[in-house]
Amino acid sequence: MGSLLEGKTALILGIANRWSLAYAIGESFRREGARLILTYQGERQRQSVEELAKELGAGRTLACDVSQDEQLVRLAEELQGEDLRAVIHSIAFAERQDLSRPFHQTSRSGFLLAQDISVYSLVSLARALSPLMPSGGSITTLTYLGSNRVIPNYNVMGVAKAALESAVRYLASDLGPQGIRVNAISAGPVKTASARAIKDFTSVLDFVAGRAPLRRNTDPAEVADAAVFLASDLGRGVTGNVLYVDAGFQIMGL
Numbered sequence: 352m353g354s355l356l357e358g359k360t361a362l363i364l365g366i367a368n369r370w371s372l373a374y375a376i377g378e379s380f381r382r383e384g385a386r387l388i389l390t391y392q393g394e395r396q397r398q399s400v401e402e403l404a405k406e407l408g409a410g411r412t413l414a415c416d417v418s419q420d421e422q423l424v425r426l427a428e429e430l431q432g433e434d435l436r437a438v439i440h441s442i443a444f445a446e447r448q449d450l451s452r453p454f455h456q457t458s459r460s461g462f463l464l465a466q467d468i469s470v471y472s473l474v475s476l477a478r479a480l481s482p483l484m485p486s487g488g489s490i491t492t493l494t495y496l497g498s499n500r501v502i503p504n505y506n507v508m509g510v511a512k513a514a515l516e517s518a519v520r521y522l523a524s525d526l527g528p529q530g531i532r533v534n535a536i537s538a539g540p541v542k543t544a545s546a547r548a549i550k551d552f553t554s555v556l557d558f559v560a561g562r563a564p565l566r567r568n569t570d571p572a573e574v575a576d577a578a579v580f581l582a583s584d585l586g587r588g589v590t591g592n593v594l595y596v597d598a599g600f601q602i603m604g605l
Contacts, residue, residue, distance in 0.1 A: 355583040357384035359488075360433050364390045364415065364476070365441030366403055372493055372538060372574050373441035377407040379575035383583070385437065390415040390426070417442055417472035423479040430480070436488040437582035438480055443469040443493075445508045454506040462507055469511040470518055477522050477533070487530025489582040492519060493574075494535045494593060496601055504551060516593055523591030532590035534581050539569030539597030564599035 361380050366373040366389055377387055387409035391400035393416060404412045415426045449461035473492050480490075496502065497509035498516050516535055523533040540555050560568050577596045580586045595601045 353383040355383040355579055355585065356380055356437070358434075359385050359436040359582070360388065361385040361437035361439065361582065362388045362390070362430070362435060362480070363439040363441070364417070365439070366400060367396075368399070369403065369406075370542065370571075371441065372541060372571055373439060374403060374407070375571035375575040376439050376441070376578045377403075377409070377575075379572065379579045380437070380582070381407055383579050385582075386410055388413065388430070388433070392416045417475065418467060420475065423475055427479045427483060430483050433483065434486070435480065435483045436486070438476065438488070438490045439578060439582075440473050440476060440490065440492040442472050443508065443511065445469070445506075445511065449507045450504055452506070454510070457507045462510075465507045465511040466514060469508065470514045473515060473518055474522065477526065477531075481526055481529060481531055484529070484531055488532070489586065490522070490526075490531060490533045491578055491581050492533075492535045494537045496537060496539075496595075496597065498537070502555070519593070520591045527590060532581070532586070534586075534589060534591065535593045536574055536577050536581070537593050537595045537597060537601070538574045539563070539600055541569055541571055541574070559598070559600050562600065562603055563597065564602065567598055569597050 363373050363377050380387060387407055388411045389400055389404045389409045390413050391397050401412050413426055413429050416422045445465040446461045449457050477490060494512045494516055497505035498512035502509060519533050519535045526533060540559055556568055574596050577594055
């Protein structure tokens with residue numbers, strides 16, 4: 352076991368299954384000695400997340416629906432007394448039809464839902480949890496290249512990720528005086544449950560593997576180790592940034 356996060360308590364929101372980036376981050380955090388706390392959304396997820404928590408050696412699992420302000424308040428109350436030093440925000444959602452149809456046909460309700468779950472949740476979490484980080488710490492979210500480039504069938508989520516990255520910068524400015532760093536990791540396409548909602552996702556993987564400088568797709572473990580860097584003292588001077596972990600694909604033009 353490593354020691355980069357030894358003695359630090361880390362809260363991970365958004366673990367869905369063993370193939371999620373949040374799970375990979377949990378594995379790397381555990382390897383580096385962090386004490387893990389996981390959240391789940393509703394009773395439907397509770398059992399599966401509790402099973403994943405056992406695999407990761409997490410100390411606690413807590414309920415949290417980020418769309419409900421009262422649950423965020425309760426989450427903060429339940430975390431009182433914890434020396435919270437790292438938060439991983441791995442939460443995003445858009446209606447499947449708003450991903451597959453042309454962006455200009457996005458419904459008002461679909462647009463607002465994507466912004467609420469994918470973006471405002473980070474803002475509300477920072478507000479609720481920053482008082483629990485008096486010694487400073489790190490908040491890290493996950494984004495994607497579709498925030499600043501048009502990616503087929505990404506649509507409303509690309510716009511949400513652009514807003515998320517802007518929120519990272521504003522939160523970094525707000526929370527910096529408290530010693531809290533806020534960053535995003537822009538991961539290359541990875542086969543996750545959420546990625547399956549993107550039409551023709553396999554063709555995206557094939558294209559990236561053929562064009563990225565490293566000529567391959569992103570390994571979830573690479574994203575996880577980048578999260579360790581940002582949460583540890585090694586990343587103590589890094590805030591307000593988007594760290595690309597995508598085999599170099601973001602530098603390519605054609």
